[in-house]
Amino acid sequence: xxxxxxxxxxxxWIIFATERTRRPHDFLDHHNQIAEPKINPFAEGNEQLTPPxxxxxxxxxxxxxxxxxxxxVVPNKFPVLRIEGTLEKEGDGLYDRMSGIGAHEVVIETxxxxxxxxxxxxxxxxxxxxxxxxxxxxxxxDSRFRYVLVFKNFGRDAGATLSHPHSQIIATxxxxxxxxxxxxxxxxxxxxxxxxxxxxxxxxELKDSRRVVYQNASFVCFCPYASRFPFELTIMPRxxxxxxxxxxxxxVLQLADVLKVSLLKLRRGLNQPQYNxxxxxxxxxxxxxxxWMTLEQDYRWHIEITPRLTQIAGFEVGTxxxxxxxxxxxxxxxxxEVEV
Amino acid sequence: xxxxxxxxxxxxWIIFATERTRRPHDFLDHHNQIAEPKINPFAEGNEQLTPPxxxxxxxxxxxxxxxxxxxxVVPNKFPVLRIEGTLEKEGDGLYDRMSGIGAHEVVIETxxxxxxxxxxxxxxxxxxxxxxxxxxxxxxxDSRFRYVLVFKNFGRDAGATLSHPHSQIIATxxxxxxxxxxxxxxxxxxxxxxxxxxxxxxxxELKDSRRVVYQNASFVCFCPYASRFPFELTIMPRxxxxxxxxxxxxxVLQLADVLKVSLLKLRRGLNQPQYNxxxxxxxxxxxxxxxWMTLEQDYRWHIEITPRLTQIAGFEVGTxxxxxxxxxxxxxxxxxEVEV
Numbered sequence: 001x002x003x004x005x006x007x008x009x010x011x012x013w014i015i016f017a018t019e020r021t022r023r024p025h026d027f028l029d030h031h032n033q034i035a036e037p038k039i040n041p042f043a044e045g046n047e048q049l050t051p052p053x054x055x056x057x058x059x060x061x062x063x064x065x066x067x068x069x070x071x072x073v074v075p076n077k078f079p080v081l082r083i084e085g086t087l088e089k090e091g092d093g094l095y096d097r098m099s100g101i102g103a104h105e106v107v108i109e110t111x112x113x114x115x116x117x118x119x120x121x122x123x124x125x126x127x128x129x130x131x132x133x134x135x136x137x138x139x140x141x142d143s144r145f146r147y148v149l150v151f152k153n154f155g156r157d158a159g160a161t162l163s164h165p166h167s168q169i170i171a172t173x174x175x176x177x178x179x180x181x182x183x184x185x186x187x188x189x190x191x192x193x194x195x196x197x198x199x200x201x202x203x204x205e206l207k208d209s210r211r212v213v214y215q216n217a218s219f220v221c222f223c224p225y226a227s228r229f230p231f232e233l234t235i236m237p238r239x240x241x242x243x244x245x246x247x248x249x250x251x252v253l254q255l256a257d258v259l260k261v262s263l264l265k266l267r268r269g270l271n272q273p274q275y276n277x278x279x280x281x282x283x284x285x286x287x288x289x290x291x292w293m294t295l296e297q298d299y300r301w302h303i304e305i306t307p308r309l310t311q312i313a314g315f316e317v318g319t320x321x322x323x324x325x326x327x328x329x330x331x332x333x334x335x336x337e338v339e340v
Numbered sequence: 341x342x343x344x345x346x347x348x349x350x351x352x353w354i355i356f357a358t359e360r361t362r363r364p365h366d367f368l369d370h371h372n373q374i375a376e377p378k379i380n381p382f383a384e385g386n387e388q389l390t391p392p393x394x395x396x397x398x399x400x401x402x403x404x405x406x407x408x409x410x411x412x413v414v415p416n417k418f419p420v421l422r423i424e425g426t427l428e429k430e431g432d433g434l435y436d437r438m439s440g441i442g443a444h445e446v447v448i449e450t451x452x453x454x455x456x457x458x459x460x461x462x463x464x465x466x467x468x469x470x471x472x473x474x475x476x477x478x479x480x481x482d483s484r485f486r487y488v489l490v491f492k493n494f495g496r497d498a499g500a501t502l503s504h505p506h507s508q509i510i511a512t513x514x515x516x517x518x519x520x521x522x523x524x525x526x527x528x529x530x531x532x533x534x535x536x537x538x539x540x541x542x543x544x545e546l547k548d549s550r551r552v553v554y555q556n557a558s559f560v561c562f563c564p565y566a567s568r569f570p571f572e573l574t575i576m577p578r579x580x581x582x583x584x585x586x587x588x589x590x591x592v593l594q595l596a597d598v599l600k601v602s603l604l605k606l607r608r609g610l611n612q613p614q615y616n617x618x619x620x621x622x623x624x625x626x627x628x629x630x631x632w633m634t635l636e637q638d639y640r641w642h643i644e645i646t647p648r649l650t651q652i653a654g655f656e657v658g659t660x661x662x663x664x665x666x667x668x669x670x671x672x673x674x675x676x677e678v679e680v
Contacts, residue, residue: 003667007566009525009537010518014566015663080663093544094537095565151655157497159653176659178350185349197349197434204433225435226347226354228657276654304658312652313499314616315491317568318644319516323355323420327343 002100042164044111079104118263125256136245155274190298198300218254223328230326242282269338342440382504384451419444458603465596476585495614530638538640558594563668570666582622609678
């Protein structure tokens with residue numbers, strides 16, 4: 001059974017995915033590439049190689065777990081957290097731990113092995129975005145979960161272990177530390193100024209315009225002022241809403257557009273770099289505490305896209321203090337000029 | 341001039357090392373190995389290829405910036421922060437920035453290109469530790485600096501750009517976010533319990549013993565309860581002191597011993613993995629605020645060693661929520677059995 005443990009000093013939770021445990025000798029080879037399985041379990045026609053699908057975008061006449069789909073969401077065969085069981089919490093001397101209850105799903109973005117997300121049609125990307133939404137609505141109904149992470153690892157250095165285009169969803173029984181900090185930071189700003197920090201950021205970025213890469217009717221894509229990584233991008237909705245899963249149908253299409261353009265600009269401008277993207281959405285709202293009451297006004301969901309062009313040095317992980325060799329104004333200028 | 345910028349939501353500071361700026365096309369090749377210079381500037385006899393030394397361990401009869409040294413500390417030729425200038429702070433709309441004043445030094449650990457830190461004699465490692473101490477005492481005298489980071493990147497994935505054995509020291513005008521969190525966490529624990537959290541952790545680890553890898557008269561090396569990475573190690577002093585640079589001569593030798601043993605166990609047990617180490621010490625104490633008054637009792641310096649055996653996925657950087665496939669009890673058991 002996986003287990004969560006909390007760092008007693010800084011409150012960070014760690015998932016120990018013991019069912020994935022490799023033996024120490026598995027760590028001896030430091031140069032392993034992505035070890036592709038002989039048969040691609042995510043390809044059309046191989047549906048029986050994954051656990052049964054939870055959700056799919058497929059024509060009305062096609063059968064679940066058969067071919068014909070456009071997007072498939074399936075449980076991860078090697079999940080870091082388990083859906084079955086009750087959430088047990090206990091102390092361990094001065095430490096705290098809880099059972100590794102959660103969900104870990106894979107969003108197979110396309111039946112085509114060699115078609116990256118940004119190469120899909122607008123409708124294709126919209127199907128992926130809509131799949132995220134549907135799964136989040138469902139997962140947030142489970143009262144054991146506090147947070148749902150939607151993310152994509154593209155490339156081995158970015159954490160991918162299979163090359164068929166896919167993203168992942170992890171539901172967790174705790175709110176991740178950085179999410180808590182973002183929620184608290186937004187709340188504090190609102191209390192001090194009676195203004196939403198995301199609205200203020202968006203206003204300043206649009207007025208300044210040097211860091212804006214692309215915008216459409218519903219979203220703005222910009223290189224954040226304090227970017228941790230070269231060519232880091234933030235996608236921010238214009239409409240105030242703390243929850244990604246309350247995105248409306250028009251916004252699904254607009255988000256597909258801004259995602260496609262942003263990823264294409266990275267791909268064409270920077271020679272298809274490895275990257276991660278991450279949807280930052282608000283936590284679940286139960287138990288209803290005062291803490292969450294202001295969320296509707298003060299927090300806004302957003303997406304972070306981080307290309308992996310530099311190594312992450314040890315002191316950056318250990319101190320949260322990043323060194324970035326490229327100013328966001330220069331990165332934005334460069335990406336703005338990339339034709340897509 | 342380098343510049344520091346603060347993330348307005350979570351308070352994280354980023355160093356923009358613009359004098360190191362590479363042009364976007366420099367990012368097109370994603371497979372660059374360590375690009376060794378033709379002539380090794382850190383080798384004995386090439387002292388004129390580095391800026392003049394700030395400190396060295398060398399026999400009394402040998403001349404500065406000539407051969408004969410055992411350890412040399414020199415300014416980094418490509419510093420991320422600049423020592424010259426005054427610290428200017430200014431707002432930028434809702435954002436905050438300051439000039440990139442600081443220090444960036446390289447500790448050349450040995451004249452021998454192929455002798456890793458853990459392969460040096462005990463005296464050799466002690467010379468490196470003593471060099472860290474001497475430089476920290478000096479850098480903490482500069483009232484522009486709030487924190488001094490001592491760290492080592494071994495291997496390209498861990499952030500190294502030269503293979504000659506070296507560590508680095510960066511003095512910064514702000515206290516890094518994670519350090520602030522550790523200081524605050526330790527203070528809160530002390531306020532609640534009138535006990536030092538590091539003393540409590542050490543007591544529990546020694547009593548439990550399953551996570552202890554090695555100990556000597558002054559230090560204990562263990563795999564922390566909520567390890568972020570497989571085979572992560574913490575080296576904790578037995579004596580309560582917030583500041584690394586107040587280490588006594590006996591402790592310098594004992595630290596050399598525990599560092600050498602820990603790194604040798606990683607090297608022999610895990611096929612010389614890439615790794616980082618990081619000394620976590622307290623911040624500078626000026627301006628004297630109440631905040632710092634309890635530090636003597638509540639905070640303790642320590643070292644984190646993090647092998648790079650797994651990829652750091654995007655959501656781990658974005659959320660502070662790590663997945664670790666190896667329990668610290670299993671990692672410690674494995675390392676305990678590695679003969680050194």
